[in-house]
Amino acid sequence: MLMSAAAASLSLIPFYSASSQGLDVYTSINAIAYAENNSAYHLIKGTETTYNRSESAFTFNEFAIGTRYKSISFSLISRYEWFLGFTKDTMELYGTTVNGTLIEPDKRYDLDLKTNHIKTDGFRIAYHYDGFEGINLYGAASYLKARELMVGETSGWASLTGDCGDGFECYSGNLDLSYTYTEDKLFDRQTNAPESLYGYSFDLGVDWQLTDSVFTSLYVQDVYSEVLWDQSPFTDAHATTATSVIEDGKIKVEPVITGYEGNRDFKQRLPVKYNALLGYSRQAHTGYIQGFQSYDTLLVNLGYQYRAGQSQYLFKYYPLEQAFGIGYKSSIFDLALTSDSFDYQKTSILEIRLGFSIPLYR
Numbered sequence: 001m002l003m004s005a006a007a008a009s010l011s012l013i014p015f016y017s018a019s020s021q022g023l024d025v026y027t028s029i030n031a032i033a034y035a036e037n038n039s040a041y042h043l044i045k046g047t048e049t050t051y052n053r054s055e056s057a058f059t060f061n062e063f064a065i066g067t068r069y070k071s072i073s074f075s076l077i078s079r080y081e082w083f084l085g086f087t088k089d090t091m092e093l094y095g096t097t098v099n100g101t102l103i104e105p106d107k108r109y110d111l112d113l114k115t116n117h118i119k120t121d122g123f124r125i126a127y128h129y130d131g132f133e134g135i136n137l138y139g140a141a142s143y144l145k146a147r148e149l150m151v152g153e154t155s156g157w158a159s160l161t162g163d164c165g166d167g168f169e170c171y172s173g174n175l176d177l178s179y180t181y182t183e184d185k186l187f188d189r190q191t192n193a194p195e196s197l198y199g200y201s202f203d204l205g206v207d208w209q210l211t212d213s214v215f216t217s218l219y220v221q222d223v224y225s226e227v228l229w230d231q232s233p234f235t236d237a238h239a240t241t242a243t244s245v246i247e248d249g250k251i252k253v254e255p256v257i258t259g260y261e262g263n264r265d266f267k268q269r270l271p272v273k274y275n276a277l278l279g280y281s282r283q284a285h286t287g288y289i290q291g292f293q294s295y296d297t298l299l300v301n302l303g304y305q306y307r308a309g310q311s312q313y314l315f316k317y318y319p320l321e322q323a324f325g326i327g328y329k330s331s332i333f334d335l336a337l338t339s340d341s342f343d344y345q346k347t348s349i350l351e352i353r354l355g356f357s358i359p360l361y362r
Helices: 005-009 040-045 088-099
Strands: 023-035 056-069 072-086 109-132 135-165 168-181 195-209 214-247 250-268 273-282 285-294 297-308 311-318 323-329 333-339 349-361
Touching (some): 005 214, 005 273, 040 056, 109 195, 135 214, 135 250
Antiparallel strands (some): 168 214
């Protein structure tokens, strides 16, 4: 039982890794930004707006350019990855900080924040094996040289206790912070950026034609990874009571902070990214359900694909995020766009895919 055309075109394995009998050159851009119940643009920029209670936000962008000969591919890659996981109280407190307003009095805010941020360049070697009937396997190894780092966690609580006199508002709380970085964005510590000694990552994938009509695809990116930093700056801090002052018409909170700053070797792990798809195909029509899980986030979409000759036309919908997507794929081009708003500054989810593959000979 060979893989159907629908299964091959909807494979979650990077399209440039598909089996070929000749020599191709290819390039691809994959980008996704997501902020639960909020504008991804405003959250990333840190601008004043209404921030809704939520628990996660991330962006992942990857550019690749390379060549493929039969089942082996080699590509140069550049990646940018940014993730925040937090409690709903943390997002509410962040919104008041950005907008310069007070939190609710006599309410305890339970705070927890995780971050993982990295920029890398490198190369990837991939192998695509289709020796089993109805099953295609994919494996890839990447070497990464990192340029930016921020990994850390904050936990504790805070509350507004009332007027301290002389126009000040008093906060009480207990907050522990530990993070490692290339640039200190919290306390503006002056330090030299650390060097990335080495980094690597492995990916796995499989396509399986279950019956003549039913197929599935699974792609796990960064199933195991490690980036080693040499003498990376870090800060361990503890914040307790705080007061607020008015600056330029906005409230600025000034906590009492104690802690320690230093440098240490640091191993950074990249979040594992799970992609899964289950589809049903009949003649030129295909329906499917697809899921993505990573960064403390689960995104699920429903899709429909229509095939006309060598071309596939794709439509997808995220029920919870109410986002729509369209796509087109041919033997050379692969284009797709998904969003929940026509205004990019209002989108909570934005996906872009752009790629092409040019055969040199067959």
